[in-house]
Amino acid sequence: MKIFSAKQIYEADKATIKKNNISSNELMEGAAVQLFNWLHLRIQGGPVKIHLFCGIGNNGGDGIALARHLQEHGYNIAVYVVNYSKKRSDDFLVNLDRLKDRKIWPEFLEENSVLPEIGREDIVVDAIFGIGLNRAPDSWVVNLFEHIQKSEAFVLSVDIPSGLFTDKVPKDEKAVIKANHTLSFQVPKLVFFLPETGIFTQQWEVLDIGLDPEFLANTETYYELIGKNEMLPVYIPREKFSHKGTHGHGLIVGGSYGKIGSVNLASKACLETGSGLVTAYVPKCGYIPLQTNFPEAMVLTDADEKYITNIEFDINPTVIGIGVGLGKDQSTVKALDEFLSKNKKPLVIDADALNILSENKSLLKKIPAQSVLTPHPKELERLIGKWKDDFDKLDKAKKFSKQYDCILVIKGSHTITIYDEKGYVNTTGNPGMGTAGTGDVLTGMITGLITQSYSPLNAAVFGVYLHGRAGDIAVDKTGYQALTATNVINDIGSAFIDLFAQPESRPEVNENEAPPE
Numbered sequence: 001m002k003i004f005s006a007k008q009i010y011e012a013d014k015a016t017i018k019k020n021n022i023s024s025n026e027l028m029e030g031a032a033v034q035l036f037n038w039l040h041l042r043i044q045g046g047p048v049k050i051h052l053f054c055g056i057g058n059n060g061g062d063g064i065a066l067a068r069h070l071q072e073h074g075y076n077i078a079v080y081v082v083n084y085s086k087k088r089s090d091d092f093l094v095n096l097d098r099l100k101d102r103k104i105w106p107e108f109l110e111e112n113s114v115l116p117e118i119g120r121e122d123i124v125v126d127a128i129f130g131i132g133l134n135r136a137p138d139s140w141v142v143n144l145f146e147h148i149q150k151s152e153a154f155v156l157s158v159d160i161p162s163g164l165f166t167d168k169v170p171k172d173e174k175a176v177i178k179a180n181h182t183l184s185f186q187v188p189k190l191v192f193f194l195p196e197t198g199i200f201t202q203q204w205e206v207l208d209i210g211l212d213p214e215f216l217a218n219t220e221t222y223y224e225l226i227g228k229n230e231m232l233p234v235y236i237p238r239e240k241f242s243h244k245g246t247h248g249h250g251l252i253v254g255g256s257y258g259k260i261g262s263v264n265l266a267s268k269a270c271l272e273t274g275s276g277l278v279t280a281y282v283p284k285c286g287y288i289p290l291q292t293n294f295p296e297a298m299v300l301t302d303a304d305e306k307y308i309t310n311i312e313f314d315i316n317p318t319v320i321g322i323g324v325g326l327g328k329d330q331s332t333v334k335a336l337d338e339f340l341s342k343n344k345k346p347l348v349i350d351a352d353a354l355n356i357l358s359e360n361k362s363l364l365k366k367i368p369a370q371s372v373l374t375p376h377p378k379e380l381e382r383l384i385g386k387w388k389d390d391f392d393k394l395d396k397a398k399k400f401s402k403q404y405d406c407i408l409v410i411k412g413s414h415t416i417t418i419y420d421e422k423g424y425v426n427t428t429g430n431p432g433m434g435t436a437g438t439g440d441v442l443t444g445m446i447t448g449l450i451t452q453s454y455s456p457l458n459a460a461v462f463g464v465y466l467h468g469r470a471g472d473i474a475v476d477k478t479g480y481q482a483l484t485a486t487n488v489i490n491d492i493g494s495a496f497i498d499l500f501a502q503p504e505s506r507p508e509v510n511e512n513e514a515p516p517e
């Protein structure tokens with residue numbers, strides 16, 4: 001699903017109005033009906049008190065129009081206009097008049113107004129600011145936000161939590177409403193997925209308000225949300241006459257004394273993801289543990305007992321995943337330098353190999369084009385430098401990816417893969433996966449996909465998706481706390497199978513046929 005900028009959403013708005021030959025108010029009315037249907041389906045006419053806080057722009061207009069529908073269906077409502085500016089939008093005014101026609105008189109809240117009482121069991125509809133927010137809200141409006149928050153009522157935000165910008169991080173956390181649920185018009189917003197701004201809504205959902213599908217399909221966006229629908233076309237089916245020789249050969253280079261387990265995890269993940277063959281290249285101390293624990297793997301060893309000191313082999317791997325458990329011994333740094341100078345194979349680079357690159361930036365010029373780098377936040381900081389906020393981080397990551405022609409996988413609760421000016425925002429995974437070795441598993445999975453002829457970018461995006469999905473399937477059996485990297489590996493197969501699972505649905509009755517007796 002594409003993630004549009006605020007500017008593009010306004011353009012979609014205009015394109016829809018023109019193409020469908022409707023007024024902007026009709027578009028707003030459609031949005032309000034969708035909001036109403038959402039609430040009505042859940043509350044089913046219940047007596048719960050609904051407080052609608054509406055601004056004076058089109059977000060407020062949505063709220064006012066929703067209030068009219070709620071009142072028509074007998075809901076217990078209170079409507080407030082948060083009068084933060086005199087510049088009321090036309091569609092807000094039209095809807096305010098329609099409300100007054102029905103003898104509903106909103107309460108106007110100003111700087112010194114007494115704030116209404118809100119019960120814990122009530123519902124708050126937040127339609128104060130939408131995507132038109134362009135400066136921090138005034139302090140009295142922030143006080144209102146705090147008042148709403150203190151009530152502990154369920155907060156439903158219209159389009160976006162009020163006070164949240166679409167393109168920058170707010171300076172003051174209190175100046176944004178914390179929503180329980182946000183109903184985003186037609187498309188998700190990038191801010192729902194960034195660590196510093198995603199905290200303002202617990203859940204989000206898109207409401208289809210009928211924006212022009214052609215415009216949405218033909219407009220390129222800088223970010224895309226990655227779910228099953230985006231990954232299905234990427235999947236490469238197995239051919240009947242294929243064999244292990246055609247499924248590629250992944251080589252995992254890594255490990256040091258006490259960190260051989262990481263190579264075990266990455267190699268297993270590589271094979272489970274579908275690589276035909278996998279070889280692990282480890283210091284001598286890794287030989288017995290790997291051969292014992294993982295009979296499917298082939299093992300090559302360095303001359304040194306504890307560290308990798310020279311990366312040389314006489315096999316012909318399709319792709320090399322390098323860095324897990326590697327350590328940063330001087331002899332390893334030298335070995336990596338020499339290896340990068342002569343290597344021509346595609347690379348997936350992780351962990352200490354990334355740290356060595358950060359400390360020896362000249363080595364970055366030696367990585368092959370379209371190498372996949374998979375840093376966690378600290379490793380990323382070492383690579384691209386400190387960032388001011390999440391948006392600055394994305395800008396810096398894009399610049400870095402362009403400079404070194406590499407695919408940058410920014411690991412996090414919503415991992416974002418950056419390449420060619422574009423960001424792919426992952427939707428799978430869970431907090432249980434913040435545990436030792438899951439990063440090694442991801443490295444192995446991306447390596448395993450490249451062995452099977454996935455392009456490095458597709459391998460990175462698909463690998464991240466499958467990794468999270470495997471973690472989601474595993475966590476249902478283990479719970480968050482007990483989830484381990486091995487559990488994730490064990491459910492890689494289920495994650496593939498899940499790609500083709502049909503959503504559960506009620507058996508459909510064909511209207512032309514008589515229902516079964």
Ligand SMILES: NC(=O)C1=CN([C@@H]2O[C@H](COP(=O)(O)OP(=O)(O)OC[C@H]3O[C@@H](n4cnc5c(N)ncnc54)[C@H](OP(=O)(O)O)[C@@H]3O)[C@@H](O)[C@H]2O)[C@@H](O)CC1
Binds near residue numbers: 058085089133
């Ligand atoms: N696009 C779509 O598809 C559809 C969109 N719809 C809805 O429209 C919403 C966007 O509406 P909007 O453009 O009127 O802006 P909104 O967020 O209501 O703000 C109002 C005005 O406040 C001002 N302002 C800004 N910051 C301020 C501050 N700190 N303190 C005080 N004032 C401040 C600023 O005006 P300014 O003063 O800068 O001239 C701004 O224009 C969108 O989120 C969705 O809910 C739907 O109706 C259907 C289809």
Ligand SMILES: [K+]
Binds near residue numbers: 157160161
């Ligand atoms: K809002």
